[in-house]
Amino acid sequence: MTPTDARRATAWQVQSLLLGYPDEQVTARLPLLRAATATLPPAPGAPLDAFLDHVEATPPIELAADYVATFDHRKRFSPYLTYFAYGDTRKRGMALLRFKHAYRAAGLVLDDGELPDHVAVVLEFAATGDAAVGLRLLTEHRAGLELIRLGLREAGSPWAHVLESVSATLPPLGRREHEAVARLAAEGPPEEEVGLAPFAPPEYMPPEYTPPEYTPQGGPR
Template identity: 70%
Template sequence: MTADEHALAWQAQSLLLDYPDEELLHRLPLLRKVSTAVPGPVGQPLATFLEHVLRTPLMDLASDYVETFDHRKRGSLYLTYYTYGDTRKRGMALLRFTHAYRAAGLDLAPGELPDHLAVVLEFAAGHPEAGSRLMCEHRAGLELLRLGLREAGSPWARVLDSVAATLPRLRGREEDALARLIAEGPPEEEVGLEPFGGLR
């Protein structure tokens, strides 16, 4: 893929992994153009998902989004969750995202966690090297999310298929990390994450 194709794909994926609203419907013609402008393994899953969006009332789409991403552990869009769960180590991992954004001169809105996949993809569209590195560091978690969506029969699995097609294939250590995540799940140690919620 070219740099421009990566940027187009990541921006489209970011929009499709955000909460669906009227703005998404207005962007559908542009998103459909993107799905045909990027290589097949990236574009075809997007086209399939966009067909689902066109067929589904917005209220149903929004309800399904909440059910998919807010109520299932294996449906979390927060990348550090898969590796660190709700442990203190996750707070340090969140700071890595924050520092990457600040180094690029970007601030997130207060209360927004920096590891949300839609946020990371939007960042990657404008800062491909740093954004790709962040996603590759959490490649096993991304793959677990994709598998979880597939198992649930979620249409959003197609968007994750598209994301995966923009990244290098899983390698030895990443495959091992994925196997551990599947077997054990994220670590558990409830702590407050409020101090890491914003970049300001």
């Protein structure tokens, strides 16, 4: 692993932790997270430092409530990447299968009930599983990531800093990506075709969007 690859993996790992539910473990890890961001270049590191400043200055219960209000109650900021590409359609079920197969090929198995396209899960896989495959998955869903980033920034959300850091680890947006972001912003995710049954097994089909439950450790389920 080259120094550049190692720094990108570090950035992905920190981003993954900060895009999960902000439980007491995040607060306990602040010194470690600060040490990690200190090793990063300014583009991915400075936004993470800005978010960590916010974490340190915000009461944990307020931070958790803001997380739930931002990511669980607003589809605009859904942390599930395939939602932006496929909406709640049958094609999304197949996309979820692709994520699971990628994880299994790298020897990683998700907890029961954990959707594989949660951005925190994808970032953790990219950091600790297969970096090349993780980068490809993130890049393929770049339009959704960019839409989340722009929306969070417009809303003045502190989590915009984390998405800015994610963007700094990915290739620059090309013309097609800019067009995809504009189209997605104007039209929203696809809607289901009437009368077509899903092709993926039922256990891999996404449920109707509801706020996710959390484990005792606070991770998304």
